[in-house]
Amino acid sequence: MIKMNSGNHSKHLEFTQVGIEFPTPKGPFCALKDVNLKIEKGEFISLIGHSGCGKSTVLNIVAGLYQATNGGVLLDNKEVNQPGPERAVVFQNHSLLPWLTAYQNIELAVKQVFKGKMSKAQMKEWINHNLALVHMTHAADKRPDEISGGMKQRVGIARALAMQPKVLLMDEPFGALDALTRAHLQDSLMQIHADLGNTVIMITHDVDEAVLLSDRIVMMTNGPSATVGEVLSVDLARPRDRLALADQPEYNHYRHQVLKFLYEKQRKIEPVSTQHKKTNPKGKNQVA
Numbered sequence: 029m030i031k032m033n034s035g036n037h038s039k040h041l042e043f044t045q046v047g048i049e050f051p052t053p054k055g056p057f058c059a060l061k062d063v064n065l066k067i068e069k070g071e072f073i074s075l076i077g078h079s080g081c082g083k084s085t086v087l088n089i090v091a092g093l094y095q096a097t098n099g100g101v102l103l104d105n106k107e108v109n110q111p112g113p114e115r116a117v118v119f120q121n122h123s124l125l126p127w128l129t130a131y132q133n134i135e136l137a138v139k140q141v142f143k144g145k146m147s148k149a150q151m152k153e154w155i156n157h158n159l160a161l162v163h164m165t166h167a168a169d170k171r172p173d174e175i176s177g178g179m180k181q182r183v184g185i186a187r188a189l190a191m192q193p194k195v196l197l198m199d200e201p202f203g204a205l206d207a208l209t210r211a212h213l214q215d216s217l218m219q220i221h222a223d224l225g226n227t228v229i230m231i232t233h234d235v236d237e238a239v240l241l242s243d244r245i246v247m248m249t250n251g252p253s254a255t256v257g258e259v260l261s262v263d264l265a266r267p268r269d270r271l272a273l274a275d276q277p278e279y280n281h282y283r284h285q286v287l288k289f290l291y292e293k294q295r296k297i298e299p300v301s302t303q304h305k306k307t308n309p310k311g312k313n314q315v316a
């Protein structure tokens with residue numbers, strides 16, 4: 029059985045003066061400027077900030093999908109400049125191949141990473157192990173259109189984990205799910221992170237989710253030229269229990285710190301058109 033690296037807290041992901049400019053018809057647009065951050069092995073980091081501030085851009089740079097125009101990112105002292113299986117991405121929209129079953133979707137990724145390193149039997153065992161991690165064994169032979177949104181998301185997470193990435197990158201992984209499914213998947217993710225100890229960077233709009241899951245919450249300023257505004261260390265003991273935490277003053281203190289950053293320090297003026305919306309689709313405590 030393959031095991032993820034765990035423990036051993038050395039700095040392993042380092043952003044230095046990261047900046048990016050996108051060419052636009054009106055000239056270059058500076059989305060990020062002077063982003064500096066050091067992340068330790070096994071840390072769970074949440075990225076939070078208002079819509080359009082540059083969170084996905086940060087993730088895309090770590091994923092190697094975008095190239096920084098200034099500075100750069102080092103993973104274990106190696107410069108990140110292209111995508112690689114040691115940095116797996118889970119997108120909000122599942123991104124499973126619709127013609128393949130859950131099993132086959134994971135198999136495709138596993139073959140890409142472990143071809144020649146694992147026998148067929150080992151691969152099968154590994155894929156089944158990862159399906160079991162996200163409680164999807166029963167639906168291994170179902171295609172994406174035969175399973176729910178939450179189940180698709182679990183397959184996406186299993187696929188990413190099956191690649192044994194050093195870093196798991198998640199862009200609003202639970203944003204499109206109902207509250208109960210989201211809570212269930214958050215608990216699964218906490219359990220998986222506790223078991224495997226891999227480094228996670230997760231973008232979220234949900235303040236409670238950020239506090240519940242994170243070791244540190246990286247709060248970004250509004251763009252253009254967005255950067256790291258504040259970094260909040262969440263020193264709550266693990267394993268964390270959402271119900272028990274709800275009554276803890278420390279938990280509420282952390283929530284308050286994030287809300288204060290977002291709604292006082294980085295207050296965003298909403299365009300007039302959004303004031304006509306009857307409901308806020310993102311719900312309370314979520315960032316616009």
Ligand SMILES: Nc1ncnc2c1ncn2[C@@H]1O[C@H](COP(=O)(O)OP(=O)(O)OP(=O)(O)O)[C@@H](O)[C@H]1O
Pocket residue numbers: 050051052057059077078079080081082083084085086251
């Ligand atoms: N390929 C691109 N070309 C030009 N501009 C871009 C490109 N990608 C992102 N941007 C701009 O960079 C800024 C940051 O975008 P990004 O998608 O990173 O925001 P975000 O924080 O992830 O927002 P959201 O919370 O809405 O997903 C935005 O102003 C966006 O329009």
Ligand SMILES: [Mg+2]
Pocket residue numbers: 083084085199
């Ligand atoms: Mg985004």
